[in-house]
Amino acid sequence: MTNTPSLRVERRPAPVRTQVLDNLRQAILDRRFEPGQHLIERELVELTGVSRTSIREALRALAAEGLVTTVPNKGTVVATVTADEAHQLYQVRSVLEGLAGELFVANAGDADRRALQKAMDTIERRAARGASVLEAKDRFYEILFAGAGNAVLHQTASGLHARVRTLRSLSLSLPGRAAESVQELREIMAAIEAGDADGAGRACRRHVANAGAAVAQVLNG
Numbered sequence: 001m002t003n004t005p006s007l008r009v010e011r012r013p014a015p016v017r018t019q020v021l022d023n024l025r026q027a028i029l030d031r032r033f034e035p036g037q038h039l040i041e042r043e044l045v046e047l048t049g050v051s052r053t054s055i056r057e058a059l060r061a062l063a064a065e066g067l068v069t070t071v072p073n074k075g076t077v078v079a080t081v082t083a084d085e086a087h088q089l090y091q092v093r094s095v096l097e098g099l100a101g102e103l104f105v106a107n108a109g110d111a112d113r114r115a116l117q118k119a120m121d122t123i124e125r126r127a128a129r130g131a132s133v134l135e136a137k138d139r140f141y142e143i144l145f146a147g148a149g150n151a152v153l154h155q156t157a158s159g160l161h162a163r164v165r166t167l168r169s170l171s172l173s174l175p176g177r178a179a180e181s182v183q184e185l186r187e188i189m190a191a192i193e194a195g196d197a198d199g200a201g202r203a204c205r206r207h208v209a210n211a212g213a214a215v216a217q218v219l220n221g
Contacts, residue, residue, distance in 0.1 A: 007023045007024065007027060007044075007047045007048050016050055016054055017054050017057050017058065020048055020050050020054050020055065020057075020058045021057075021058040021061050021062070023048065024044070024048075024058050024059075024062060025062060025065070025067060025162060028062070028067050028068070028078055028166070029067075029134075029162070029165050029166055029169065030169070031169065033078045034078060035078050035079065035080040035081070036077055036078060036080050037077060037078045038074060038075060038076070038077050039059065039068065039075070039076045039077065039078065040075070041055050041056065041059075041076075059076050063076075065162040065163070066079060066162065066163045067079055067162050067163070067166070079163075081163065081166065081167065081219075082219070083216055083219040083220055086167055086212070086215050086216065086219060087212065087216065089160065089163060089164060089167065090167070090208055090209075090211065090212030090215065091212075092160065093157075093160065093164055093208050093212075094204075094205045094208040094209060094212075096145075096153060096156060096157050096160075097141075097144075097157075097204040097205065097207070097208050098201040098202070098204045098205040098208075099148070099150075099153060099201065100144050100145050100148045100150075100153060100157070100204065101144065101188060101191070101192070101197075101200035101201045101203065101204035101205075102197045102198065102200060102201040103148035103149060103150055103153070103197075104116075104144055104147045104148045104192060104200065105191070105192055105195060105196065105197035105200050106149075106197055107147065107148060107149035107150075108147035108148070108149070108192075109147075112143060112146070112147035113147075113192070115143045115147075116140065116143045116144060116147065116189070116192070117189070119136060119139045119140040119143055120140060120185060120186075120189050122136040122139070123136040123137060123140060123182060123185060124182065127178060127179070127182045132172075133172070133178065133181075133182070134165070134168065134169060134172070137168065137181075137185075138161075138165065140185065141157075145157045145158075167211075167215050168211065170214075170215050170218045170219070171211045171212075171214035171215045171218065172214075173218060174214045174217060174218055177211075177214045180210065181207070181210075181211065184203065184206065184207040184210060185207065187203045187206075187207075188200060188203040188204055188207060190203075191203050
């Protein structure tokens with residue numbers, strides 16, 4: 001198993017099970033645990049310093065998120081997303097994000113709009129330095145969906161978040177894709193600032209379509 005000392009759980013106020021789940025999820029999203037890799041409970045206990053019960057709880061939660069799966073006679077492995085599965089995820093994501101863009105224009109308050117602009121500014125700064133924009137984009141989408149004012153939409157998107165974020169890291173690994181992604185987010189912001197709900201929806205769907213094409217290129221490459 002990959003040596004990942006950052007998985008060690010510190011005794012912070014958050015429940016241990018939450019810390020373990022967050023650390024393991026991040027290791028999968030960062031691809032420190034590769035797709036198809038076998039996750040051995042005993043080794044995870046050694047890496048994190050927590051009980052086997054806590055590890056099992058975290059693995060069950062990760063399975064519910066679609067990040068790991070149980071294979072007969074092999075145990076728990078990091079889920080592998082096929083090109084077809086990625087295509088299906090991006091089809092759903094396109095609908096959800098397009099609707100979020102439209103509803104954000106209609107329902108977001110001034111505080112939501114300021115928060116979205118602040119998230120965009122963070123993305124711009126990180127991109128200019130050549131740093132990862134994944135976390136900043138997570139914040140952008142969280143504000144977008146929350147500001148849309150539709151709890152069912154927000155919950156549905158949250159349920160797909162972990163798997164979509166894994167694919168997002170793949171798409172951004174393609175040369176030139178990070179810069180294209182930032183430009184597409186600028187177009188979303190421009191439509192929102194203009195009060196153009198239809199334009200915001202189209203910009204969101206275009207962004208998802210381009211990201212999906214980049215993921216397909218990586219997976220089929």
